[in-house]
Every structure is written in structure tokens, then in C-alpha cells.
Amino acid sequence: MSRGTQNLVLLLVGLSTAVMLVKGTYLNYVKPGLLPWLIAAAAVLVILGLAAVVRDLRHAAGDPDPGHDEHEGHDSHHDSHHDGHRHQPWLAWLLLIPIAMVAFVVPPPLDARGASPQAAVSTPHRRPFPPLPPGPAPVVSLPETVMRAAADSTNSLDGRSITLTGFSLHHAGGVDLGRVVIVCCAADAQLARIHLTGPGLDAAKGFPDDTWLRILGQIVPGSAQAVDGFIPTMSVESVTQIDKPKNTYAY
Structure with a gap:
């Protein structure tokens, strides 16, 4: 050259x-x-x-x-x-x-197919997390919800309705709400997910994969277990389809 x-x-x-x-x-x-x-x-x-x-x-x-x-x-x-x-x-x-x-010619951001599955983790060290924001159903990021369910010694999610956003992920056992999480860049992207259950599950199942949803519900206490990689389960109260955000990653 x-x-x-x-x-x-x-x-x-x-x-x-x-x-x-x-x-x-x-x-x-x-x-x-x-x-x-x-x-x-x-x-x-x-x-x-x-x-x-x-x-x-x-x-x-x-x-x-x-x-x-x-x-x-x-x-x-x-x-x-x-x-x-x-x-x-x-x-x-x-x-x-x-x-x-x-x-x-810009490649699209990574979705569930491009991100690595949630990495296997050892039992997390339990520690106190800050209180959730006030309000009847505060907006909490999906990765933070996963971490709180697995490691919050104050059990701040118990009995609290929260609002999550993410994309739908269908699998043999039902449907999950997912979000691609990056620490630095797309090269380290991983998939964080929450299993869905409860009265709003049928509504969530009605949306195809990669549909962006706003879900209101409560995390089932004790559902984040090592056998499932500490993926918590949410009892869904309501489901609303939303537009795909400009920035689809969580941090």
C-alpha cells in the first residue's frame, strides 16, 4: 500500500x-x-x-x-x-x-440472536440495595431487576409492582422479557431476561418475538434460583406494546 x-x-x-x-x-x-x-x-x-x-x-x-x-x-x-x-x-x-x-450502511443494534446468552453465574453475594423509587409502579431497568432479585438482602422487590421494558422472547416453556446489556461495547453484549407468568401472560404470548413491550407486574419472591441461572419470574398484570427505542441497549 x-x-x-x-x-x-x-x-x-x-x-x-x-x-x-x-x-x-x-x-x-x-x-x-x-x-x-x-x-x-x-x-x-x-x-x-x-x-x-x-x-x-x-x-x-x-x-x-x-x-x-x-x-x-x-x-x-x-x-x-x-x-x-x-x-x-x-x-x-x-x-x-x-x-x-x-x-x-449501518448494521442494526444487536438483538437476542446476536447477544451471548446470559452467562452462568455463581451464587451472588447478597447485599443491601437502595430503595426502589417511590410510586405505585416505578420504572426499573431490566438488568437492575435481575440483580435485585438475585442479590438484594433487603428484598426490595417483594410486594412491589414495577414497570419494565424490553422485547419479547418466545421459548418452549413460555415467553420472556429480554434486554441486551453491554458493559463497554457490542463485543461484550449479553442477554438479560425475565420469565413471565400470571394473568397477563396470555397477552404477552400474543406478540411475536422481538416486539417491544412495557410490562407492569411483580417479581415472584424467591424465583431467582441457581438452577435457572438466577433468572427471576414476574407475575404480569398488564402488557402494552411500545415503539422500539432509539437506543435498545441497557447498561
């Missing part, structure tokens, strides 16, 4: 990153807290790429014998031709195609 191509690749990577930041599609790959670092990385890449391109243009303009490079390049190409076509510069330009496409 020639130096000019290398500089162009560097510039395109920076510009593609900047486009994803402006469009917000970076959230398909990483958590929002990394935004300042991505802005800094995109700025550095663009500045370095532009500086290198400008430097090469100035160098080319100041070359007293441009034909020398052309002749040398011709000889080099002639030699490489007789050495079995070892150098094929056009192949390097193919690298620019996927780099440019990243900014405009």
Missing part, C-alpha cells in the same frame, strides 16, 4: 467515525459514556489524515523531477510484473470501500 493510500485510509476512518457520531449510530456499537473519547479519536484521525495528505501534495508540488518517480515507478512495476505480479496497488484501494460504507 502506497503512502498516499495509507493517508487516505486514515482520513476516511476519521471521517466515517465523525459521521457516525453526528448521526448517533455509534450507539449501535458502544455505550454513550464513550462519546467524548470517540470525538477525540475522530478529531485526531481527521487532523492527522489531512496533515499527511497536505504534506504529500506539497512534496509532490516541490519535486523538481516528477518524471523520475514516474520512471522509477514504471521500472518497479515492470520488475514486479516479471516477478509474478507481486505488487497490485489497486487491491489497497478496495480497503476504502468497507471503510466508507460503515458511515452510510
